[in-house]
Amino acid sequence: MKRLEIKDIEKCVGCGLCMFACSRKFASHPEIGNSSSAILPVSLSGFERGATVIFCKACSEPPCAQVCPTGALKPKKGGGVVYIERLCIGCKYCVEACTLNAIFEREDGKIAVCIHCGYCVNYCPHGVLEYREVKT
Numbered sequence: 418m419k420r421l422e423i424k425d426i427e428k429c430v431g432c433g434l435c436m437f438a439c440s441r442k443f444a445s446h447p448e449i450g451n452s453s454s455a456i457l458p459v460s461l462s463g464f465e466r467g468a469t470v471i472f473c474k475a476c477s478e479p480p481c482a483q484v485c486p487t488g489a490l491k492p493k494k495g496g497g498v499v500y501i502e503r504l505c506i507g508c509k510y511c512v513e514a515c516t517l518n519a520i521f522e523r524e525d526g527k528i529a530v531c532i533h534c535g536y537c538v539n540y541c542p543h544g545v546l547e548y549r550e551v552k553t
């Protein structure tokens with residue numbers, strides 16, 4: 418299966434283009450912003466130390482899915498989850514359960530989680546991300 422991976426984190430400048438691309442693809446209404454993004458660039462305490470990107474690392478036994486009371490997060494074959502938005506009641510148990518803080522709270526009360534579609538890779542101008550085949 419193909420998965421979003423970090424290729425070279427040293428090149429990340431925290432520009433947020435991956436985040437804006439993700440948000441625009443998945444927002445229910447067209448928007449320029451980051452409220453629907455499932456990937457988050459963060460500074461590592463100042464520009465000298467660079468930046469990194471946080472996104473779902475596709476756990477093989479996802480704790481986020483285990484705590485979801487409605488089945489809105491379904492484990493995917495090979496790791497990670499599928500998000501079934503209509504089942505989500507916005508309890509945020511999954512946000513607490515993800516040890517990587519890779520589930521993000523949307524402004525509408527729902528959540529955003531990476532589904533490993535690889536769309537953001539096309540928008541990173543620095544070659545930080547890649548979408549590649551992984552063995553599961």
Ligand code: SF4
Nearest residue numbers: 473474476479481515
């Ligand atoms: S969102 Fe977090 S807990 Fe769920 S599969 Fe991804 S990394 Fe694992």
Ligand code: SF4
Nearest residue numbers: 485505506508509511
């Ligand atoms: S916020 Fe939604 S997806 Fe997350 S645990 Fe609650 S119902 Fe499930």
